[in-house]
Amino acid sequence: MTSTAAPLLESDAVVRKFAGMTAVDQVSINLRQGDLLGIIGPNGAGKTTLFNLLTGQLRPNSGHVRFRGEDITGLSVHQRVRLGLGRTFQVVRPLPDLSVLENTMMGAFLKHRRRSDAEDKAYQVLEEVGLAAVAKDRAGDLPLARRKRLEVARALATEPAVLLLDEVMAGLNPTEIGHAVDLFKDLHEKGMTLVLIEHNLKVVRTLSRHVVVLDHGAVLAEGTPTEVLQHPDVVRAYLGNRR
Numbered sequence: 001m002t003s004t005a006a007p008l009l010e011s012d013a014v015v016r017k018f019a020g021m022t023a024v025d026q027v028s029i030n031l032r033q034g035d036l037l038g039i040i041g042p043n044g045a046g047k048t049t050l051f052n053l054l055t056g057q058l059r060p061n062s063g064h065v066r067f068r069g070e071d072i073t074g075l076s077v078h079q080r081v082r083l084g085l086g087r088t089f090q091v092v093r094p095l096p097d098l099s100v101l102e103n104t105m106m107g108a109f110l111k112h113r114r115r116s117d118a119e120d121k122a123y124q125v126l127e128e129v130g131l132a133a134v135a136k137d138r139a140g141d142l143p144l145a146r147r148k149r150l151e152v153a154r155a156l157a158t159e160p161a162v163l164l165l166d167e168v169m170a171g172l173n174p175t176e177i178g179h180a181v182d183l184f185k186d187l188h189e190k191g192m193t194l195v196l197i198e199h200n201l202k203v204v205r206t207l208s209r210h211v212v213v214l215d216h217g218a219v220l221a222e223g224t225p226t227e228v229l230q231h232p233d234v235v236r237a238y239l240g241n242r243r
């Protein structure tokens, strides 16, 4: 979706190097309220590193990150979560010994000091993602698809303005992927701005309006899913060795 509103989240020529290797190379992305951006690219292309730069897990060697027009390059993860940046991790990290509800409340405590308010918020989110029935179960006992859903719930409980999803469909079966796609469509229809790192191109086609392709840390192509997936450089760099 395009609009004339100010950008919600931007990276401006961000660069991140690891021991001389450039993992993210001058990447500029521009996300507006209500967008649903897909980020694709081969393994090691720099997708997760770009998320880490946006969310503050890492600082760029150069370049800037802006949120609602404000430079947030120097802000901590926590400060950015407070502003409204929610993310999931590629390796799911719910605390296994806590219940589904308690895990979700950990996100909700960000905006709700009182335990009962955090619990209400957590239940509301668990309803939304379809985990209310297992709220009292131990998180570590959930099957993978539900653990991934819990990861989304924890992020949603912080009441983000934008949700960054790092391969939340990986390891799921086709039925589970279908349910996850429905969940993200639903969140998007309710107004959530989403960025989706995803290897499953069918999912990218179904969900994204706009796609950025990273390769060797740099933007190789961007456009609609159809434009991007037909781009000869993308076919060579990405599709050629993945499908």
Ligand SMILES: Nc1ncnc2c1ncn2[C@@H]1O[C@H](COP(=O)(O)OP(=O)(O)OP(=O)(O)O)[C@@H](O)[C@H]1O
Pocket: 018, 023, 041, 042, 043, 044, 045, 046, 047, 048, 049, 050, 090
């Ligand atoms: N903390 C780190 N220290 C050193 N090198 C890193 C670090 N994080 C990432 N890298 C390297 O940076 C490059 C980009 O990694 P990144 O995890 O961003 O790729 P990705 O596109 O998310 O890949 P995948 O699809 O496998 O998840 C890789 O070469 C990776 O080994």
Ligand SMILES: [Mg+2]
Pocket: 047, 048, 049, 090
């Ligand atoms: Mg990654």
